[in-house]
Amino acid sequence: MSEPLHTVALHTVYVPRDAAALSVGADETAAAIRAEATRRGIPLRIVRNGSRGMLWLETLVEVETPEGRVAYGPVMAEDVAGLFDAGFLEGADHALAHGLTEKIPYFARQERLTFARCGIIDPLSVEDYRLHGGFRGLERALAMTPAEIVTEVTDSGLRGRGGAGFPTGIKWNTVLNAQADQKYICCNADEGDSGTFADRMIMEGDPFCLIEGMTIAAIAVGATEGYIYIRSEYPHAVATMREAIRLAYDEKWLGDEIHGTGHRFHLDVRVGAGAYICGEETSMLESLEGKRGTVRAKPPLPALEGLFGKPTVVNNVLSLTSVPIILDRGADYYRDFGVGRSRGTLAFQLAGNIKHGGIVEKAFGVTLHELLYEFGGGTITGRPIRAVQAGGPLGAYLPPSLFDLPKDYEAFAAVEAMVGHGGIVVFDDSVDMARQARFAMEFCAAESCGKCTPCRIGAVRGVEVMDRIIAGEKVATNITLLNDLCEVMTDGSLCAMGGMTPIPVRSALKHFPEDFTRSPAAVAAE
Amino acid sequence: MNARSPWSEDRATAVIAANRHLRGALLPMLHALQEEFGCIDEEAIPLLARELNLSRADVHGVVSFYHEFRRSRPGRHTIKVCRAEACQSMNADGLIDHIRRRLKVDFHETTADDAFSLEPVFCLGNCALAPAVMVDETLHGRVSPARFDAITASTLATEAAR
Ligand SMILES: Cc1cc2nc3c(=O)[nH]c(=O)nc-3n(C[C@H](O)[C@H](O)[C@H](O)COP(=O)(O)O)c2cc1C
Ligand code: SF4
Ligand code: FES
Numbered sequence: 001m002s003e004p005l006h007t008v009a010l011h012t013v014y015v016p017r018d019a020a021a022l023s024v025g026a027d028e029t030a031a032a033i034r035a036e037a038t039r040r041g042i043p044l045r046i047v048r049n050g051s052r053g054m055l056w057l058e059t060l061v062e063v064e065t066p067e068g069r070v071a072y073g074p075v076m077a078e079d080v081a082g083l084f085d086a087g088f089l090e091g092a093d094h095a096l097a098h099g100l101t102e103k104i105p106y107f108a109r110q111e112r113l114t115f116a117r118c119g120i121i122d123p124l125s126v127e128d129y130r131l132h133g134g135f136r137g138l139e140r141a142l143a144m145t146p147a148e149i150v151t152e153v154t155d156s157g158l159r160g161r162g163g164a165g166f167p168t169g170i171k172w173n174t175v176l177n178a179q180a181d182q183k184y185i186c187c188n189a190d191e192g193d194s195g196t197f198a199d200r201m202i203m204e205g206d207p208f209c210l211i212e213g214m215t216i217a218a219i220a221v222g223a224t225e226g227y228i229y230i231r232s233e234y235p236h237a238v239a240t241m242r243e244a245i246r247l248a249y250d251e252k253w254l255g256d257e258i259h260g261t262g263h264r265f266h267l268d269v270r271v272g273a274g275a276y277i278c279g280e281e282t283s284m285l286e287s288l289e290g291k292r293g294t295v296r297a298k299p300p301l302p303a304l305e306g307l308f309g310k311p312t313v314v315n316n317v318l319s320l321t322s323v324p325i326i327l328d329r330g331a332d333y334y335r336d337f338g339v340g341r342s343r344g345t346l347a348f349q350l351a352g353n354i355k356h357g358g359i360v361e362k363a364f365g366v367t368l369h370e371l372l373y374e375f376g377g378g379t380i381t382g383r384p385i386r387a388v389q390a391g392g393p394l395g396a397y398l399p400p401s402l403f404d405l406p407k408d409y410e411a412f413a414a415v416e417a418m419v420g421h422g423g424i425v426v427f428d429d430s431v432d433m434a435r436q437a438r439f440a441m442e443f444c445a446a447e448s449c450g451k452c453t454p455c456r457i458g459a460v461r462g463v464e465v466m467d468r469i470i471a472g473e474k475v476a477t478n479i480t481l482l483n484d485l486c487e488v489m490t491d492g493s494l495c496a497m498g499g500m501t502p503i504p505v506r507s508a509l510k511h512f513p514e515d516f517t518r519s520p521a522a523v524a525a526e
Numbered sequence: 527m528n529a530r531s532p533w534s535e536d537r538a539t540a541v542i543a544a545n546r547h548l549r550g551a552l553l554p555m556l557h558a559l560q561e562e563f564g565c566i567d568e569e570a571i572p573l574l575a576r577e578l579n580l581s582r583a584d585v586h587g588v589v590s591f592y593h594e595f596r597r598s599r600p601g602r603h604t605i606k607v608c609r610a611e612a613c614q615s616m617n618a619d620g621l622i623d624h625i626r627r628r629l630k631v632d633f634h635e636t637t638a639d640d641a642f643s644l645e646p647v648f649c650l651g652n653c654a655l656a657p658a659v660m661v662d663e664t665l666h667g668r669v670s671p672a673r674f675d676a677i678t679a680s681t682l683a684t685e686a687a688r
Contacts, residue, residue: 019651019652019665020651020652020654020655020665020667022664022665023652023655023658023665023666023667023668024655024666024667024668055654055655056654056655058655191651192648192649193649194610194611194612194613194648194649194653195610195611195612195649195653196649196651196653197651197652197653197654200651232557232594233606233647233649233650233651233660234651235663236665268548270550270553270554271553271554271557272553272592272594273553273556273557273592273593273594273595274592274593274594274647275591275592275593275594276648287553288550288553289549289550290550290551290552290553290578290588291550291552291588292587292588292591293591293592294591308549308550349653349654350654351612351653351654351656352611352612352613352614352615352616352653352656353615353616353656354654357653357654357655358654380616389611393610393611393648423653425611425612425615425653426615427615428615431615436611436614439611439614443610443648446648447648
């Protein structure tokens with residue numbers, strides 16, 4: 001740059017490096033900003049932050065002003081010259097301006113605990129992380145006994161965010177009390193569910209938070225080695241986590257003597273290979289051991305005989321990234337968010353046919369209606385919402401009559417639905433629910449680990465039966481057959497893959513029966 | 527771009543050796559081999575079996591279990607199209623029809639000129655910006671048929687000039 005820096009105010013501009021932002025041109029936008037600034041002789045610092053999670057605004061460019069960060073979006077490369085002309089570096093008005101980022105209602109109305117730093121900091125700056133409260137939870141944990149840490153996590157009410165909702169503190173306690181020469185922490189970052197991307201976002205936007213959470217877990221249970229199992233579909237997350245781990249070693253937050261204490265923790269990333277079932281914890285362990293990802297029968301629990309037969313904590317990314325704030329602010333602080341036995345916050349993910357898709361971190365108890373309309377703004381196609389699938393491909397399809405249901409593990413279970421990982425996939429009225437039911441079976445057939453017959457064969461039969469129903473062949477008989485099949489899969493499957501595939505199928509049948517009983521003529525006429 | 531190196535036993539042995547220190551090394555080795563050669567060559571199986579003290583059948587069993595590992599060399603570019611629910615809700619099926627017609631290729635196939643292989647995937651983690659497509663390692667969101675053509679235009683032009 002030609003001018004001496006000290007004579008001109010150095011502007012700071014944030015352009016996300018999150019994969020979703022990159023997918024709509026964030027790199028091109030950043031390059032255009034760099035080029036335009038050079039052309040105009042304006043010194044500029046571009047920070048590649050994570051995403052704020054307002055994905056419909058990506059690429060969301062922010063400029064630092066004395067009042068705070070001002071948002072512009074979605075900014076395409078071709079918008080950049082106009083933004084400079086308008087004076088966006090001073091936070092000036094423009095057709096793409098949204099004012100102060102943190103005042104945007106979608107963002108302002110959230111309760112960000114786990115995602116507090118995501119989109120704000122440079123994900124690969126240890127300094128930035130520390131400035132925003134990073135490592136405070138770990139520092140506190142380093143001064144506590146393992147039992148005290150486990151108690152803190154138990155008291156926070158944190159339940160596993162990977163789907164099943166098992167209390168994290170209880171799991172850790174089992175591993176703590178197990179006697180072994182070696183224990184492991186395994187982070188499940190397989191995130192295979194359609195409609196979920198929160199694990200990916202936090203790994204790309206705040207990777208040290210996961211490293212911190214895993215290190216706290218290691219100290220709590222006496223583990224010295226850990227793995228993060230990331231799916232191969234996430235190359236950006238893999239690269240970010242690997243770089244963050246390298247930096248954490250450099251700064252002695254990982255390694256043999258964590259910040260001068262006697263604690264030792266080594267962490268490595270392993271990449272999956274495109275198998276949904278490897279998100280199931282025992283399959284994941286098999287895969288980490290270099291085997292086919294088939295499900296192990298439980299017991300023994302992984303907490304007692306997990307990776308390489310040793311006591312192992314298996315936790316989801318969001319369970320582990322919730323731990324630093326619990327240790328930092330205390331169990332009570334975290335537990336005070338939420339309802340009933342669903343404590344704290346969840347990163348709800350609004351996906352599919354939704355106008356304002358993205359992450360909404362809210363305390364449990366928020367309703368689907370609030371998420372879909374107040375945050376989501378309805379469908380992007382402008383047509384009515386007909387169905388949402390909550391909790392991934394094994395989750396129920398819900399009709400609008402259930403949208404007032406509060407997001408709460410027990411309330412959802414009561415209507416045979418699940419909160420799961422917090423993913424919400426929206427469909428407008430053009431959806432054909434018989435086809436969605438068929439897809440659930442097709443997915444199970446493709447992704448079954450093959451270990452048990454009801455799942456391996458049942459799902460293939462399920463596709464055939466659905467084909468006949470869709471073709472209008474002996475519909476009543478085939479629906480009876482479908483119900484029988486669902487029952488066998490529910491009762492006879494070893495894991496939730498086969499055991500829960502009937503949930504989307506049955507919910508579609510229950511709430512949208514008209515899609516299963518159209519005459520062949522009506523089907524043909526469409 | 528997908529790796530195009532021709533099979534070389536020496537190279538494969540070196541790739542395998544570089545991952546020898548890892549516990550549960552088979553997956554990292556397979557990933558490294560696929561990165562080098564574009565697929566898991568049949569001739570890699572005995573090398574892996576010997577290194578890890580497994581039967582060839584065991585190694586085969588692992589390779590065939592995972593969708594990501596391929597047994598034959600892919601085209602020069604791999605296009606992965608998401609077929610999961612969030613993308614379905616945004617008419618991924620229509621996009622897939624367009625891609626099939628446009629490139630004259632079906633899933634698990636490679637175009638006649640060897641330029642593109644088409645693969646289905648279930649979720650790329652870009653579900654709020656559906657439908658999603660990944661070309662080599664570049665993710666694309668909100669991919670309409672027109673945007674798909676734009677995304678592949680430069681690659682198609684380069685390929686045509688070959
Ligand atoms: C078919 C299937 C797929 C799963 N996929 C995932 C996944 O992608 N990520 C995840 O964290 N948990 C997944 N789970 C749940 C895990 O088995 C396990 O409960 C979880 O990783 C435990 O961590 P948590 O207690 O922190 O939730 C899956 C379970 C099943 C049955
Ligand atoms: S239910 Fe399906 S995925 Fe689960 S163990 Fe049985 S065959 Fe494997
Ligand atoms: S469902 Fe297509 S990217 Fe997630």
